[in-house]
Amino acid sequence: MGVLCNQDEGLSMNKHKRLAAALMLATASAFAQPMATTVKDVHLRAGPSRDFPVVAILGDGMQVTVEGCVPDYRWCDVVAGSSRGWVYAANIVHPYQGRQVPILGFGAVLGLGIVGFSVGSYWDRYYPADPWYAQRRLWIDRWLMPPPPGPRLMPDSRHRPGEGNRPGEGRRPPPAGTPRPLPAPHPRPPGADRPRDGHPQPPGDGRGDHRPPRADGPGTGPRPDRGERVPRDRAAP
Known part of the structure; x- marks a missing residue:
C-alpha cells in the first residue's frame, strides 16, 4: 500500500508540473513581442x-x-x-x-x-x-530625439476677422470688360443755379469760359453793331 501511495503522489506531482508548465507557456505567449x-x-x-x-x-x-x-x-x-x-x-x-x-x-x-x-x-x-x-x-x-506630435491647434471661432481682413475677401476689382457703375449724382441745393451778382449764368455746365482774354491788337477792339453805320471820317482809308 505504501508503494501505491508513493506512485499516486508521483503522478499527482507530475500532473501539477505539466499544468504549471502549460500556464507558463500560455502566459509567455500572451506577452510575446509582436x-x-x-x-x-x-x-x-x-x-x-x-x-x-x-x-x-x-x-x-x-x-x-x-x-x-x-x-x-x-x-x-x-x-x-x-x-x-x-x-x-x-x-x-x-x-x-x-x-x-x-x-x-x-x-x-x-x-x-x-x-x-x-x-x-x-x-x-x-x-x-x-x-x-x-x-x-x-x-x-x-542626436536630439524629435518630440512626439502634439495636439493640432484649431483657430478660435469666436474671434473671426471682419470681412475684408482675410486674404481674398473684401473689395475685388470687376472682371475685364465689365463697365464700372457711375456714381450717383449729388442733388444740388436750392438756389444753387440762381445768379449771385445779378448776371446770368453762362450756358453749359455752369463753369463758364475760363480762356484767357486776347491781347489787344489791330482788329481786336469791340465790333460795331451791324445796324450802326460808321462815320466817314472814321472809315479806313
Whole structure:
C-alpha cells in the first residue's frame, strides 16, 4: 500500500508540473513581442534615423521581433537574430485583419508599444564592440530625439476677422470688360443755379469760359453793331 501511495503522489506531482508548465507557456505567449516581416532588403541601423551607422542588412522576408517604436511610428526597435537595431517602419509589415500592413501608418492600430531612444545607454548595451562606438560622444552631442506630435491647434471661432481682413475677401476689382457703375449724382441745393451778382449764368455746365482774354491788337477792339453805320471820317482809308 505504501508503494501505491508513493506512485499516486508521483503522478499527482507530475500532473501539477505539466499544468504549471502549460500556464507558463500560455502566459509567455500572451506577452510575446509582436513579429514583423521585412518587405525588401532593409538596413538595420544603430538609431532611429538614416544618419546612423548600419548594423546589418536584413534580407527580404526576414522575421523580426518588434520591441517598440518611436511616438510617430516611423522607426521601430527590432531584434533580428543576434542583432539589435532600428528599421524604417514602412519596410516592415505586420498581420492585421487577414492582411499584411506596414507599421508606418498602422502602428497605433496594431497596439505596438512606444519606446524612447538614448544614444549613450543604447550603444552601451548593444554596440560596445562595434567600430562606430568610438564616436559615441559625437553622436550623443549630435542626436536630439524629435518630440512626439502634439495636439493640432484649431483657430478660435469666436474671434473671426471682419470681412475684408482675410486674404481674398473684401473689395475685388470687376472682371475685364465689365463697365464700372457711375456714381450717383449729388442733388444740388436750392438756389444753387440762381445768379449771385445779378448776371446770368453762362450756358453749359455752369463753369463758364475760363480762356484767357486776347491781347489787344489791330482788329481786336469791340465790333460795331451791324445796324450802326460808321462815320466817314472814321472809315479806313
